[in-house]
Amino acid sequence: MSAEHDYSIILQNRVLVDVDINPMSQKKYVELEPPSLLNNQADIDRLTEALGNCYRNLSVPLPLMNKISVVLREADWRVTVTVARYGDSWQLIDIEPGDQVSCHLGLAIDIGTTTVVGYLVDMVTGRVLDMAADFNGQVEYGADILTRIYWAATDEGRTQLQQAVVDTLNNIIKRLSLSKGIQGQAISAVTVGANSTIVHLLLGLDPSRICMAPYIPVVNLPGFINASAIGLAVNPQAPLYCLPSVGSYVGGDVIAGILASGLHKKPELALFVDIGTNGEMVLGNNEWLVACSGAAGPALEGGVARDGMRAEPGAVYQVRIDPETRATRYRTIENQKALGICGSGLVDCLAELLLAGIIDRAGKFREGQEFVVVPAAQSATNKDISFTQTDINNILRTKGAVNAALEVLLEGVGCQMSDISTFYAAGAFGQYLDLESAITIGLYPDLPRERMIRLGNSSGEGARLVLLSEESRLEAEDIARNITYFELNANEVFMNKFVGSKFLPHTNLDYYPTVKEKMIQRGLLND
Incomplete structure (x- = not known):
């Protein structure tokens, strides 16, 4: 992939x-009266006057002035102009002969x-x-x-x-x-x-x-x-x-995601999470929004896990472990021979190891220091592709940071996990990550699945909305002004929660009732 x-x-x-x-740039076809001895208005002035009713404070950059004179005459004074917003004013940015509006x-x-x-x-x-x-x-x-x-x-x-x-x-x-x-x-x-x-x-x-x-x-x-x-x-x-x-x-990609999700317009409490190379989250509704961010994603990228890789052909993206036999089934992108494990595969593997009882809730192997996902005989590298104790420790830090950040946001606004009505998973990682695996390890909250929505590339979608709509641009700027930002780098509460958050799926199992039930059913917990 x-x-x-x-x-x-x-x-x-x-x-x-x-x-x-109501886009950021606009095209308009105009037909002008040619100049004459009785109407000797300058070319640029003639054009801007014709456009004045539609585009006030319209300016023309110097590099276009000669081109305008040439195109007007070549096109017999029938032209399409392109104008673009620059804040509260407009600028003419191109001219073409004939009607090119479409x-x-x-x-x-x-x-x-x-x-x-x-x-x-x-x-x-x-x-x-x-x-x-x-x-x-x-x-x-x-x-x-x-x-x-x-x-x-x-x-x-x-x-x-x-x-x-x-x-x-x-x-x-x-x-x-x-x-x-x-x-x-x-x-x-x-x-x-x-x-x-x-x-x-x-x-x-x-x-x-x-x-x-x-x-x-x-x-x-x-x-x-x-x-x-x-x-x-x-x-x-x-x-x-x-x-x-x-x-x-917390950048414009997050603002774009909020805009695309529409969570800022809805009365119910929603959580927006984008875990990629970095991790951002926003909590709120149509009355208030709070946000925070941290370097959550690198442990889920190819450069951190020993046998990790990007989501490319040959990457293991899905793992299933039989709890009885511990036999492993896996799938690779484009069904090619396995080269390594991408982020979704790492999350899958950790969840399956927990539910198979191969690791404990602290993420420690009960035996040995690694688990072979793909044996050497099946891999493209002729080497075992394994999930190691170090890999687990790195992901636990990532997962712990997400847990701690969410708890800081919830406590900051006086809400509980159960108050969250809708969960939005943004980005490519959120699009392909198995929801059950993400919940099992505590990366995502344990909410009713019908309330969990995959947004896909919400950053790109938000950028499209702003491109097409002046109202969306102003809305994005309004969202940014009204978000309360929690800086976690110097937040002692966050650090304290982070230290105690490295359990699967969470230090407090009551936050994850469906995972707790699975573990009880498999004899991994006492009822």
Whole structure:
């Protein structure tokens, strides 16, 4: 399962949110009266006056002025103009001969720490025309956010990281353009959902203070930026808008997810969780929202587990262990010979080991220090693919951080786990992770399954909504302003809970009634 395959499935299986289309860039066909000795108005003035009733405070950038004069005459004064929002004003960003209103394209992007996904959007209908995904080129300089922050400590390092992600985006733009037979110039607006650090690195900003107390970013709301300022291969005058962040580790990808889920509009209490290379969660409803984040995901990535790997062909993504015989069944991506275990496989394996009684609730092997998932004779490496005690310890820290963060949020607002009405699992990991396994190890709360909703790539969907709707952009900014952010890095309550949270599924089994019942039925607990 490549990044492309991963996100194309999410796209196909999700219902996109309906929105009243009022896009970030707009096209308008105009027919002008040609100049004459009786009407000698300047070309630019003639055009902006004709557009004035629709687009107030309309400006024209210098690089377009000569082109406007040429195209007006070549097209016999019948042209299509593209204008784009830049905050409260409009800017003319392109002119084409004839009526080209029906071909109006934008790009919504989810930039994850590991994976980048671009959605080519028809801004007339709101439909996604195509998508392309790739691994974030910044991975070369560090698999996790903190490593990249350290790498960006110098101007040279920051430039390298910025160029790496821009190159990734331009590769995606090129692939989308080729697939649809267009030029990148045809893309007239770009929106981005990404965490705070990734936005800083995309824009060439210094992220160093994000990881140092008091954890202050350079900017949370960068606003509208000219796409050419960072070298995107789209219309050079196109606006680039990054969804706003809330704090050092709760970024625009989370705001996009809230927007896509609609939890901020509903009266019932909801929990939104996105566990990827980092882990973020939001708790709230239409009256209030609280959020926190931490480095939850790396233990579920290929670089941490001994035999771990990304979700690519040959990765073990599902594991089942017979509790009686301890025989193991597994499935790999694209049914290829096993090369390693990806994140969903690691979670599956831990859950199955617990329910088979091979490990105890503290995550310790009752015998030995590892469990062979794929014997050497069946693997593509001719070596055993195993799940080790060290792997378990790493995942327990991740799981413990998620537990502790949720408890801090719940206690902070005076709520109980049982008060949560709806659970939203966001991101690619949330899309493919087995819910029962995630609940069994305590990574997800033990709620009625019908109240657990997989959102898929909600960051990309939120970016699409903002691309298509001025109202959605303002709504996203309002969400960001109204979230209460819990900084966990210096939170003593969080640290105390984290220390005591490394039990499966939780220190307090009453929080996980269905898991407790399974363990009782299998003789792993006394009734």
